Amino acid sequence: MNTLQLRNSFLLFLTAVIWGVAFVAQSVGMDYVGPYTFTCVRSFIGGLFLIPCIALLNRLNPVSPGGGIKPSDTKTRGQLWIGGVCCGVMLCFASCFQQIGIMYTSVGKAGFITAFYIIIVPLLGLFFKRRCGLFVWIGVVLAIIGLYFLCITESLTIQFGDFLIFICAILFSIHILIIDYFTLRVDGVKMSCIQFFVCGLLCAVPMLLFEAPNLTQLFAAWKPILYAGIMSSGVAYTLQIVGQKGMNPTVASLILSLEAVVSVLAGFVILNQQLTIRETVGCAFMFCAIVLAQLPQKNVKNAGAAPA
Template sequence: MPLKNSLLLLLTATIWGISFVAQSEGGDAVGAFTFNATRNLIGSLVLVPVILLLGRLNPSGKAVSSSSASEGNIFSRNRTLILGGVSCGICLCLASNFQQVGISYTSVGKAGFITACYIVIVPILGLFMKKKCSPFIWMAIVLALIGLYLLCITDGFSIGKGDILVLICAFLFSLHILVIDYFSPHVDGVKMSCIQFLVCGILTAIPALIFEHPQLSAFKGAWGSILYAGVMSCGVAYTLQIIGQKNMNPTVASLILSLESCISVLAGWILLGQKLSVKEIIGCIIMFCAIVLAQLPQKNPKEA
């Protein structure tokens, strides 16, 4: 199960890494809030037929004995699902919009590094939720930060307006990961993901309508980017994140998801012909070493 979950999260990071270009181009074309609102609403719509299909293929998947299938239990389960979806949607809305606005005031490399700092924030916040980390994982976090710095920071480091916005985004993505960790073992991941996108899309549509006044003509050159971000990055990747994080250490999950930065650089090299410097190659190698190191404690559990 841990290996399967790790592979799902790696696939999630891959989709996010490749979709960075779509996110950048789409946001420039229609505006940050309009882009995020549209992609999340599309992500929610994409999951509706998936939920219906899964329900038809496994109609008795949630069935339990009549003695335990009381209305109270069903109500409690649905309440947990809705609460989880709304909570995840609020966190995702705040995090993604802070990131999208922050990117316009800072460099892409710095934004990528600061966002990925959630790999440090998650275990620190997790301590308050009694989520302890082994020494191997803390070592992996340090290695990952070194790798991310080598990978993303090319022109020195200073703090500006955009950097502060993206740092807030990193804290919010940390909360998003921990909220998923709390709710995912108790609910259907696909349904919670669908609710998450619906909530995020509706909340983001409010500032989009107030500040950006979206018009249909602006979408003409951006539909490709929006559809990829909506279907793949939202509908597929965030759902895989919820499923992959189930019963998994949230710190290890955050480390795997932080590979998004590595994959975005590799995607630029493979798909766009952007060459990697020696510094960036070393950063990628260190990042992958950190992920491998973070997996080691799971194979040799200390707690019985």
């Protein structure tokens, strides 16, 4: 492994750590504000943070001289806005389901159930004629076993929070496929900036209708909101973009999937949330499924992507 790959691997690992700890920030934030308020404010903060990042990237990679807007540029801008809006809408629904679900489950369980998107994405890829390899199907079986131990109680009922997080994982899977389509055509950082503002605007509607937040609540929750907005949305996404350059996508996905493990450790260290033996077994099955789903296979075109 050369120096560049080592550096990028560290950046991706740092991204996974930031995302894993973000589950704690999301949980703590619920002590002060409602889920729609938290998601709305963190989204706007994430979008605002990316604006200077975009300006810096534009200075480092200036547009070639010539002036004027070419037809192809106009088409690209249109795709950028369409992609940003589509991603923002899906991010809004996925984030809201996740944020509400975290109110009713532990951060460790939320992290592993959310990571189920790594299994769902290649399965959804079947609708786009992307075949799944043997490892993915084995991963599906292991993930189902893991979800059973992780979410289903001894009375064969699923907890409300776990169900919401599972819906969130499905929505994030669709979100990833949308990103996978548009990032081949537009600037990923600019599209992410747009999606954050779209998500914030959409979340503002239920926030004003159902929660009516005030400045006192927001100031009380400033730490988790700033962490989720700046670190999780802004910094981590930028690190992911930089870290994935020149890296094998499979290796990158494996490193990023460590966010599920970090969420368990963060919940234990910071919030003193402990998993039962049954839930720990479920996490172990889920982690094996996540790893298997990302292993390279010959002659199989997988739909793979990392969280955004």
